[in-house]
Amino acid sequence: MSNAKDAAAAGSSNSHLPGRVLRIASDWSEPAIEWIIRLCGWSAILFVFSIFFFVFREAAPVLFGKLSLIEFFTSARWQPTSEVRPEYGALALLVGTLAVTGLAMLIAVPLGLGAAVYISEFSSGKLKETLKILIELLAAIPSIVWGFIGYMVLGPLIITTTGAAVGVNLLNGGIILALMSVPIIVSVGEDALKAVPDAYREAALSLGASRWEIVYRVLFPAARNGLLAAVLLGVGRAIGETMAVLMATGHAVEIPHSPLDPIRTLTATIASELGEAVSGSVHYRVLFVIGVVLFAITFAINLIADLVVKGIHNEQN
Amino acid sequence: MPPRSCLFLISGLLPLVLCGFCGCEKPADGKLAIRNEGSDTMVNIAEAWAEQYHREHPNVRVQVLGGGSGVGIASLIDGNCDMANTSRKMKPAEIDTARSRRGGEPREIVVGHDALAIYVHKRNPLDSISIEELADLYGEGGKITKWSQLGVPEGTLGTDQIIRVNRQSSSGTYAYFREAVLGKGRDLKLASIDANGSKDAVSLISHTPSAIGYSGMGYVTPDIKTLRVSKRRGEPGVAPTVENARNGSYPITRPLQIYVIGTPAGAVKDYVNWILSPVGQKIVLELGYVPAKLHE
Numbered sequence: 001m002s003n004a005k006d007a008a009a010a011g012s013s014n015s016h017l018p019g020r021v022l023r024i025a026s027d028w029s030e031p032a033i034e035w036i037i038r039l040c041g042w043s044a045i046l047f048v049f050s051i052f053f054f055v056f057r058e059a060a061p062v063l064f065g066k067l068s069l070i071e072f073f074t075s076a077r078w079q080p081t082s083e084v085r086p087e088y089g090a091l092a093l094l095v096g097t098l099a100v101t102g103l104a105m106l107i108a109v110p111l112g113l114g115a116a117v118y119i120s121e122f123s124s125g126k127l128k129e130t131l132k133i134l135i136e137l138l139a140a141i142p143s144i145v146w147g148f149i150g151y152m153v154l155g156p157l158i159i160t161t162t163g164a165a166v167g168v169n170l171l172n173g174g175i176i177l178a179l180m181s182v183p184i185i186v187s188v189g190e191d192a193l194k195a196v197p198d199a200y201r202e203a204a205l206s207l208g209a210s211r212w213e214i215v216y217r218v219l220f221p222a223a224r225n226g227l228l229a230a231v232l233l234g235v236g237r238a239i240g241e242t243m244a245v246l247m248a249t250g251h252a253v254e255i256p257h258s259p260l261d262p263i264r265t266l267t268a269t270i271a272s273e274l275g276e277a278v279s280g281s282v283h284y285r286v287l288f289v290i291g292v293v294l295f296a297i298t299f300a301i302n303l304i305a306d307l308v309v310k311g312i313h314n315e316q317n
Numbered sequence: 318m319p320p321r322s323c324l325f326l327i328s329g330l331l332p333l334v335l336c337g338f339c340g341c342e343k344p345a346d347g348k349l350a351i352r353n354e355g356s357d358t359m360v361n362i363a364e365a366w367a368e369q370y371h372r373e374h375p376n377v378r379v380q381v382l383g384g385g386s387g388v389g390i391a392s393l394i395d396g397n398c399d400m401a402n403t404s405r406k407m408k409p410a411e412i413d414t415a416r417s418r419r420g421g422e423p424r425e426i427v428v429g430h431d432a433l434a435i436y437v438h439k440r441n442p443l444d445s446i447s448i449e450e451l452a453d454l455y456g457e458g459g460k461i462t463k464w465s466q467l468g469v470p471e472g473t474l475g476t477d478q479i480i481r482v483n484r485q486s487s488s489g490t491y492a493y494f495r496e497a498v499l500g501k502g503r504d505l506k507l508a509s510i511d512a513n514g515s516k517d518a519v520s521l522i523s524h525t526p527s528a529i530g531y532s533g534m535g536y537v538t539p540d541i542k543t544l545r546v547s548k549r550r551g552e553p554g555v556a557p558t559v560e561n562a563r564n565g566s567y568p569i570t571r572p573l574q575i576y577v578i579g580t581p582a583g584a585v586k587d588y589v590n591w592i593l594s595p596v597g598q599k600i601v602l603e604l605g606y607v608p609a610k611l612h613e
Binding site: 076077078079080081082083084092151152155156159163164165166167168246247250251252253254262264272273275276277278279283 | 384385386387388390391394395411414475476478480485486487488491492501502503504507508509510511512513517520521524525526527528
């Protein structure tokens with residue numbers, strides 16, 4: 001800010017009037033812009049806390065009473081609208097979310113990091129630019145379109161190639177989620193690799209390392225914080241995704257025994273049932289309990305990421 | 318946080334805020350608006366009614382929203398719509414809540430009937446199925462899990478396993494199917510594919526040779542096959558047609574109704590009367606459903 005004032009003052013010495021105008025403008029606009037930016041920063045805190053407060057408030061009445069948490073976490077029977085006896089066992093949904101996220105990461109991490117390495121280290125010029133633009137384009141495809149591809153294209157393809165009974169299943173959801181996470185992993189991973197100083201590459205080359213050895217022994221360790229961030233952002237994308245998994249996974253309350261079994265995720269359950277649950281009913285509140293569980297999962301992932309990154313820092317120091 | 322992220326956050330929240338207001342507001346231009354929300358099964362009919370009515374009465378605009386019978390009823394209870402389309406009756410608890418929140422008695426108006434068709438893949442050689450078999454297939458503890466148990470030779474559908482296509486558990490179609498096939502006091506088996514709409518269910522079955530499922534008979538397309546349905550095993554099946562639904566011989570038929578709070582008045586009253594008039598009922602028939610009133 002003081003630099004800007006100096007610059008304005010310097011300007012005023014050359015021609016008197018414009019400099020004066022500039023100085024007056026900067027006097028009030030600088031603090032105003034500072035405050036706007038500060039509010040933007042604070043608003044994030046406000047939004048997170050108010051969303052958490054709202055979700056928790058809606059869930060609280062059953063969290064300490066009507067809902068048996070033991071049933072919720074250990075039973076795979078989700079029969080919220082039963083007229084015999086409503087049951088709220090979310091184990092199958094929890095397993096479904098973890099399974100589809102895990103499978104997506106098994107596909108997306110090698111694919112994403114491989115693509116990041118290729119773009120950052122092995123391609124150049126026009127090819128590099130084209131690839132970067134195309135991958136950014138991939139990130140811009142709406143999730144409903146991905147879901148539609150899973151439902152209409154990938155589903156029938158899975159039936160004909162694997163002989164599975166049904167094409168919307170864990171494998172379908174995993175592939176779709178992987179394709180959705182890859183652009184994030186590639187762009188964050190590529191930035192991390194780009195940030196490694198060229199001196200590292202030159203030093204390794206002068207020691208006679210091959211290009212693969214440079215990537216594996218020098219770049220990966222040097223960029224591991226950034227690469228870990230890339231992977232975790234991908235995981236976050238996969239866990240939170242709703243519409244695409246609702247369409248591609250089959251939405252069946254079942255603990256999967258093979259990748260060809262249909263599954264149901266926590267997010268898709270909220271999406272498909274919240275609209276029709278009478279507000280204030282037990283069913284409605286249990287859906288918010290699922291929201292709290294999703295919050296807890298993302299919080300745990302972020303916390304683990306922070307701890308791992310800090311651990312790496314300490315190791316390096 | 319950089320200002321760009323701030324803009325992103327605001328743009329993300331803006332639709333949320335707007336959603337709270339759109340959909341159910343009276344338009345500013347002085348025209349009358351009727352807010353009509355509910356059953357996905359009825360959404361095609363409701364939209365056709367709304368369009369035709371607007372053509373005949375340009376000063377009235379009917380806003381139609383789908384989402385399911387439960388959504389419509391919840392919306393009626395909360396005062397967010399004037400008419401709820403439902404493919405199931407309101408539950409006593411819902412009627413009580415509506416009475417206490419809106420201060421009026423929910424009134425039911427039957428506007429048509431829907432025959433729930435049983436859909437299978439085009440390649441499926443099965444021709445008819447009984448309610449008893451459906452109960453064994455869909456009901457908890459039921460023993461039918463393979464096509465060969467229904468007389469379909471192994472190998473014709475790729476796999477012998479029956480893929481049950483269901484609807485999401487809060488839809489009116491789901492509740493009606495459960496009651497019509499299993500009666501009260503029994504739940505549907507878990508681990509079925511729960512499609513998120515009548516159209517989704519039908520399109521999934523048309524892509525999955527070993528699947529079976531149910532939806533309103535208005536969703537028939539050339540890519541899919543419907544089964545004849547009988548009450549008991551061995552009896553001759555009845556095809557899901559308008560005549561069979563109207564004369565009561567088709568076993569899975571349900572009323573389609575509109576709920577309003579209190580006695581309808583003003584624009585809503587005129588609209589309801591128009592729906593029950595020959596013009597309105599003809600639209601029901603044209604869309605593959607069964608009219609409530611016979612106008613010869």
